[in-house]
Amino acid sequence: xxxxxxxxxxxxxxxxxxxxxxxxxxxxxxxxxxxxxxxxxxxxxxxxxxxxxxxxxxxxxxxxxxxxxxxxxxxxxxxxxxxxxxxxxxxxxxxxxxxxxxxxxxxxxxxxxxxxxxxxxxxxxxxxxxxxxxxxxxxxxxxxxxxxxxxxxxxxxxxxxxxxxxxxxxxxxxxxxxxxxxxxxxxxxxxxxxxxxxxxxxxxxxxxxxxxxxxxxxxxxxxxxxxxxxxxxxxxxxxxxxxxxxxxxxxxxxxxxxxx
Amino acid sequence: xxxxxxxxxxxxxxxxxxxxxxxxxxxxxxxxxxxxxxxxxxxxxxxxxxxxxxxxxxxxxxxxxxxxxxxxxxxxxxxxxxxxxxxxxxxxxxxxxxxxxxxxxxxxxxxxxxxxxxxxxxxxxxxxxxxxxxxxxxxxxxxxxxxxxxxxxxxxxxxxxxxxxxxxxxxxxxxxxxxxxxxxxxxxxxxxxxxxxxxxxxxxxxxxxxxxxxxxxxxxxxxxxxxxxxxxxxxxxxxxxxxxxxxxxxxxxxxxx
Numbered sequence: 001x002x003x004x005x006x007x008x009x010x011x012x013x014x015x016x017x018x019x020x021x022x023x024x025x026x027x028x029x030x031x032x033x034x035x036x037x038x039x040x041x042x043x044x045x046x047x048x049x050x051x052x053x054x055x056x057x058x059x060x061x062x063x064x065x066x067x068x069x070x071x072x073x074x075x076x077x078x079x080x081x082x083x084x085x086x087x088x089x090x091x092x093x094x095x096x097x098x099x100x101x102x103x104x105x106x107x108x109x110x111x112x113x114x115x116x117x118x119x120x121x122x123x124x125x126x127x128x129x130x131x132x133x134x135x136x137x138x139x140x141x142x143x144x145x146x147x148x149x150x151x152x153x154x155x156x157x158x159x160x161x162x163x164x165x166x167x168x169x170x171x172x173x174x175x176x177x178x179x180x181x182x183x184x185x186x187x188x189x190x191x192x193x194x195x196x197x198x199x200x201x202x203x204x205x206x207x208x209x210x211x212x213x214x215x216x217x218x219x220x221x222x223x224x225x226x227x228x229x230x231x232x233x234x235x236x237x238x239x240x241x242x243x244x245x246x247x248x249x250x251x252x253x254x255x256x257x258x259x260x
Numbered sequence: 261x262x263x264x265x266x267x268x269x270x271x272x273x274x275x276x277x278x279x280x281x282x283x284x285x286x287x288x289x290x291x292x293x294x295x296x297x298x299x300x301x302x303x304x305x306x307x308x309x310x311x312x313x314x315x316x317x318x319x320x321x322x323x324x325x326x327x328x329x330x331x332x333x334x335x336x337x338x339x340x341x342x343x344x345x346x347x348x349x350x351x352x353x354x355x356x357x358x359x360x361x362x363x364x365x366x367x368x369x370x371x372x373x374x375x376x377x378x379x380x381x382x383x384x385x386x387x388x389x390x391x392x393x394x395x396x397x398x399x400x401x402x403x404x405x406x407x408x409x410x411x412x413x414x415x416x417x418x419x420x421x422x423x424x425x426x427x428x429x430x431x432x433x434x435x436x437x438x439x440x441x442x443x444x445x446x447x448x449x450x451x452x453x454x455x456x457x458x459x460x461x462x463x464x465x466x467x468x469x470x471x472x473x474x475x476x477x478x479x480x481x482x483x484x485x486x487x488x489x490x491x492x493x494x495x496x497x498x499x500x501x502x503x504x505x506x507x508x509x510x511x512x513x514x515x516x517x
Contacts, residue, residue: 149345152315153403155333157359157410171349248349248390 036217044222054207058226061192061203064120068127069188075128076135076184077177081169083136084143085161097133105130105187106194113199123195123203130191131184138180142173175249178242185238189231204230261446262289262312262414267321269307281307283471284321291413292444296457296464300508304472305450306418312448313339313416325414335359338412342419344399346391352378352402353387359410377405380439397428404436417449421456433459434488441485454508458482458500459491466507476507 023038048054083090105126116122146169154168170177196205204227211219269282281304289295297305310316312323314332323330325337346355353374360370378387381401391399400420407415420436421429437460440447451457457464461480468475480500482491491497 147343147345149339149341149343150347152310152313152333152339153341153345153406154358155315156313156335156337156339156407156412157362158333158335159362168347171347174349246349248392250348250392 034215034217036221038221040218041221041225044218045225048207048219048222048226057202057207058204058230060120061196061205062230064124064195064203065127065188065192068124068192069131069185071124072128072131072184072188073135073181076132076180077139077170080136080139080177080180081143081165081173083140084146084173085165085169090140093136097136100129101133101137105191106198109195109198118199118201122199123192126195127188127191130187134183134187135177135180138176138183139173142176142180143169145176146172175246178246182235182238182242185234186231189227189234193227261291261293261326262287262448263324264288264308264312265322265324267308267311267318267323269304269311269316270319280471282311282318283473285472285474286321287465287474287477289446289448291446294440294447294449294460294462296449296451296461297467298451298454298457298464298504298508299467299472299475300469301452303467303469305452305467307472308467309339309416309418309448309450313337315339335363335410336412337414337416338407338410340400340403340407340415340417340420342422344391344396344403346399346402346406348391351388351390352383352394355391355402356405356409359406363410374405374409377409378402380408381405381435395428396424397432400424400432401435404439408439412445414446414448417447419450419452422451429456430488436460437486454501454504458497458504459486459488464504466504478504 020038020042027035027037079093083093108129109122109126112122112125116125150172151164151168154164159167192203193205193208196203197209200206200209204223208220208223208227211217211223264285264287267282267285268280271279271281273279285308297308299305307316311318312325312330314323314330314334314337317331325334330337347358350358353371356374356377357370360373361367365373375384375387378384381404383398383401383405386394386398391402394402404420421432424432433456447460449457449460458480464478464480465474466476466478467473478500482494482496482500
């Protein structure tokens, strides 16, 4: 399950290149107004990255995303872990989560804007909501799966139930928690962009939808490429960190086994 | 040392039905005694062990340890489980030190003590390995060292060698006896292997199932220290094994519904 050599990186590069080539050919053949060839979109990327205002926008987006993600994880992990160890807590939260899960979080944006305005607070809250559910769910599953005998072994050492939650359940469930965080990270990126689509002011979404309004399709696609690259880089960084944190884990989880 | 007084245990088996797992078990275990609980799977022998450990409460009756009623787990009763139950995020050394650190033993002292125990279970050199890098037999050695580390006077062993191959099992049995000869802790050892029970024990408590009750208690009068190679040739050892196997084959009483 360990990465051997540069093969995956090479495969990713080939896949990206193939996508751009298909896009280039497709766009040139189809000649649709709203679909510039890949080469034109790519040519716009340095222009955006060289523009201080665009960088400020991207920075503002990332700041909200990081804050929303961090708050989401900080709330979701304790909730999920407690749910996994207490049937009563799980019975309380489960129906709530069932109701909230399928609601697209960005759909709540207009309501939240009524409460908190169009600024950072609303957008950060929406990102927070997007992150929380998958992290709660995975933490819950991980916490529930912690071996009873492991907890008993700790109890025999004199560890109280709250101490066991922090010192045994938390590390034992860490592989699942991090799997949830990975999903949460992607969702944070998605809700980040959609929140900016609804409340335009600053951010990557702002660049994207303003240029769409002005029919600057090169910029639209260049922004999409930047968002995609951002997601890829964040995910890769997270995977690197996760690999370090849970190197001790047996690859018992199929999603983890496939990715490490 | 351990007094089990009229312990019963009923479980909810769903749909309002109740399952009687243990029916009126009474048993006394003396200090320093090695007692095996022997019985077919489903006879409640592990449940009995968990009740003595304080991990689950009895439905009626009580367990007294050194005269005090058991109301929960205690470092004086150290469990060793068939599933090892090691902390996978800790190294061998970290696992063995864990209980010591919980008791507030200084780090340097805990490390030294843990290294000693790791050497005693023949795992010297593996201190920095993680559980996933170890074989089943090695994991169980770590688990035994981890439990011995915090100094329980009673060892509660729940089919500890049940998932190991025959060769590893034999070696661990020998090593366990060697360790036990040194400090003569009180051991309650759950197993379904007759040979294992005869080889290790001072007394064997035979249980029958549906519901679990004590069927017979047999004292094993074999000289110690025991060596497996000698015992296998010993007529008395063979007689114990054959007789107990016969007793086990006797039809269990009709299950009560």
